[in-house]
Amino acid sequence: MMKANEVAEVIKEYVDEIKIENVRRVFATTDEERCRAAMLALKQRDVQHLSTISGVDRGDAITVVYHLDCRPALLSLKLNLPKSTPKVQTITDIFPGAILYERDLMEMLGVKVEGHPDPRRLFLADDWPAGVYPLRKEAKK
Amino acid sequence: MPRILPQVLRNLFRRPATVKYPYVRVEPPEGYRGRPSIDKERCIRCWLCIRTCPVRAITVNKETKKPSIWLGRCVFCGECAEACPTRAIIMTREFELATYDIQQAKSE
């Protein structure tokens, strides 16, 4: 229901930089305080579909990317976290569909999701050593 | 009466949909990607096939100094046949590749 420029208009006060690739792709960077506010603003505009949450290890920082489907535009909201203590607030109260993606994020990249209703492991085995995160760069090959 | 009954009755008088393999064979169509075969005469040892193989199934045979494809690993994608500048590698239509001897699970 929203094109790329409309999405940019809605979130512009919550984000640092917006890159509009084309009508259907928007990338934006935000910080921890304003992230939830941006999502609530989008939710107000009837954005209900969270496509997924990706976690990326950029070497010195961990980037969490929320892919929000604003139809036809797809917004990728990026959040840079320090690698020593990566933590985010849960968004399961805004988008209940995020529940598995946040569990995935916790076990694969060691990002702490505060307030998650069910912080068990999702994919990894129960005897997987604590503190080893397979998608981080330092994980053994 | 069950809705599917007319179809079932019709099928009673039809030829079976299955083929009695291996007594009756269905030839795969033209362009089927079966066992890759290597023409050693044509090979110019550029090793492009080794570089393009996504599963690293191709090695160099120490004796003949020509490529050898291990079929246990080959995914039959046909990238090597496409990359080969002299068309020494081609994809044949052979698909019955099961064997008891590991030495035979190779294409050289």
Next chain:
Amino acid sequence: MTFVVPIGPQHPALKEPEYFRFEVKGEEIVDFDVRLGYVHRGIERALQERSYLHNIYLSERICGICNVAHTTAYCQTIEQLAGIEVPDRARFIRTILCELERIHSHMLWAGIAAHEIGFDTLFMLFWRDRELVLDLKEMISGNRQTSASNTLGGVRRDVKPEYVPKILRTLEKLEKATEQYINICTSDRTILARCAGIGVLPKDDAKKLCAVGPTTRASGVDIDIRRDDPYDAYGQISFDVITEPDGDVLAKVIVRLREILESIHITRQAVKALPKGPLRAKITPKIEPNEAIGRVEAPRGELLYYAISNGTDKPERVRVRTPTYANIPSFKPMFVGGTVAEIPIVLASIDPCFACTDRVALVDSHTGKTRVLSFKELRRWKG
């Protein structure tokens, strides 16, 4: 007083290992939990360690049934990263392959669903007609299942003009058969008794839990990547998005069967409008730092690839979100309140593909212990 019924990892209903835990009160299911990860192959990490070209064949093997969807999404993402345009003819060929795959996948699913409710005659009929599509796929791509036809910048094989009459003939046969199946599925007493009104996913829940694909379209949510985010040739082709309001298993059956008709329609248009031109564009092995997202409507729903490049010939990160992964949270509203006898068909109704879902971690191991029943206990039970 509730009991726990563990189902899996070795399954009576599905052909893939996954563990489900049902809390039942008498016949009624009161809680549901799932444990994923029995078929982990570490593919997301492996995608980072291979070159862009080799990754095509790895992404193809994430899922056997929707392999064309996976390679299309992967190639599309990398093409966006490198900023290259795919030739028109290649885009149409990709569309044809994607739609043939959708037809075969839906037929396979319909057969399985019929088998799950004990209607094996229908199962055989569906699978007999599915062979027709597989023959077409074999003719076009050189293999029944793993097509290996998509590549970076285009496709590797052409749809030759002499194929066109055979494709059109087969599609006609399929169309007739599918219409008959829709007729059977909407009126047969057995199917209505087993499918109507069970495993209901309400529209609100489907939206809230971010479900995708036919699962959510059967709940009346109008969402389809082919129309919302057109890729390949879908922008130039007219088609309808099929939705059903009811949200039960029967609606899911009907949505999928009607989607087969729609796919036949799309394939026919694409085959007839096939433009002339080259098959592939050139792409350099190294890609400058960039990021891109590719989305494809796989047979099971929205498939998302997110890739970041770093200037080398290997990607920095590739994230794969498969449709079944997105549909798993919606199991809960479908099961809770239902009965134990419904489990197989409701489980099958989202067309689950667990090999797709479990692709992230590095190892695969049994669950040392679960809260309900440990592996040791399970072994003892068996002995």
